[in-house]
Amino acid sequence: MATIKDVARVAGVSLATVSKYINGGSVREENARAIQDAIQELDYRVNPFARSLKTHHSKSIGILLPDISAPFFGAVVTALDRSLREQGYHSLISCYNANHAMERDNLRFLISAGIDGLVYVPEDLSAEEYNELVANLNVPLVQVDRMIQGLDSDAVLADNADAVYTATTALIEKGHRRIAMISGPKYVFTAKERQVGYLRALSDHGILFEDALFISDENAFATGYSGCQTLLDLEHPPTAVIATNHDITIGLFTAARERGLRIPDDIDVFGFDCVDVCTMMKPPLPVVHQPEQLIGRTAAKYLVQRLEGYTGESRLTRLKCRVITD
């Protein structure tokens, strides 16, 4: 690999001049041309390690999340990455597959990889653990989608409780009284918040919560699929079901249809995250649409602001979901 020194030699200027040219400093036209030629000729590329060693930053942002195959996260990360790039940063994505050991492990790795900042969708870490792992490192953090109790940082969340409250209420107003919910793991931040919205809506409308109508398990197809069967096998099955995640929604659809039930005539469903699927169906199904783009962009904005020296108080932003009830 050619180095900046080689370029300087070939171009007949000093090494410092080449550096200045590369970094956009002003250089005499003539020298600029010579340098450019030398770079071409030698196929020179800056060594990122040498540069980062000197500048103390890498222009890279770690993105740590449970599972990027979930369409929601996929969309958030896409938007995030896009915004970050526009501002000269790039992202280093790391998934921990909802595995708690990997969560710690990947955080350690990201930290040791020299990231300038971190976007984090936490699941199992405590504030103490986080602080211990990242202590003194001065790596700005933005929490996304979920928050660690007691960990002070910028955060961008969806208004989970409100959205589900709205969805549940819509179902109630359609006349439903037996409304079930199939949700993610109880210890996950968003699942908890969504449950709150559900319970509040029921209670506000004088409907008693029924334990059998609330199912909680992994955020997976199987949960929606078998959850639906369980519900339908109940002595008094629900007349409507709310899913709280993409895969759960698909599983729910599948099971319901397999039983020959028509949606929404035989059983009403409120979907989550799968707008394409829900709106494409006939008739279109109601669905909660989280603002993935905006979440990603906002997180990027906050992080870059910190990176550029902003030191104001932590910002907690709740972004409204679009509850499509058509």
Add this chain to the structure above:
Amino acid sequence: MATIKDVARVAGVSLATVSKYINGGSVREENARAIQDAIQELDYRVNPFARSLKTHHSKSIGILLPDISAPFFGAVVTALDRSLREQGYHSLISCYNANHAMERDNLRFLISAGIDGLVYVPEDLSAEEYNELVANLNVPLVQVDRMIQGLDSDAVLADNADAVYTATTALIEKGHRRIAMISGPKYVFTAKERQVGYLRALSDHGILFEDALFISDENAFATGYSGCQTLLDLEHPPTAVIATNHDITIGLFTAARERGLRIPDDIDVFGFDCVDVCTMMKPPLPVVHQPEQLIGRTAAKYLVQRLEGYTGESRLTRLKCRVITD
């Protein structure tokens, strides 16, 4: 941030000794203890840039792919990442969202980020372009799932044509004569191969290919959904349909069911990539299951071998799909 120098000072040994300790060299018990203590006390962490600058490697592997939200890629990347880690490497994931400009852009970025090796699922790049972008860089490459025409490198692929041949044949043996296929974009490597398997099976069984029964579009839910409708609206609709991708399969299911058709009685379907969904249904649906784990592990193995100096000929590995016909 504390440096190795600080550690040396606090531990009362030389900087060289600390370095040796950190990198697993033998150090007197007593010194080891002192160094360990100093590291703890100072919360010292090696500076990855300084290290990489000196060693000329970063222990990081770039993974460049179209879209990690596809369950197939998600699974491949998970396995890949896992294998890589076990061997001391970590991965830098970059998705280009099936966008050709981003494909080039992200490749450039990965290259400039100092990766030691690259795993690449290509879509639009030519061999010339690749060589130009990566020229002289001596970054080992493993192509996965697809291959660039004329680009010499290790590659790990599924036996797309064979798998689809088997699936099509199974349908034929069940008595179907009008078998449709809904597939991804025609310019995508895997779509082409799968089409070949389909055509060959038809021809081997004396069935004439019918243009109207072959639909090709994006690898997306919408393609399966509207594709299915198009097929069913035909004067002579097919009695069976083969999907060639996860989302297409789901879209196909959805549309078929919406029409009140029962699968497989009213219309038979051969799914792709969505084993969980297909096997969970009653009755279970036949499905092509690509060996994601094995693909990921094999790619990791090849890459690490290159990284460790192996210089044998390029290896092209075809991995068998499991065609579940139950």
Add this chain to the structure above:
DNA sequence: TTGAAAGCGGTACCAA
């Protein structure tokens, strides 16, 4: 505008 030189934080060679 240009260039000499110091130094970023490590690794590894070599002599002790």
Add this chain to the structure above:
DNA sequence: TTGGTACCGCTTTCAA
């Protein structure tokens, strides 16, 4: 085993 030291490739200050 230990430590002095050269050097990895780049940025940046400062004097010219």
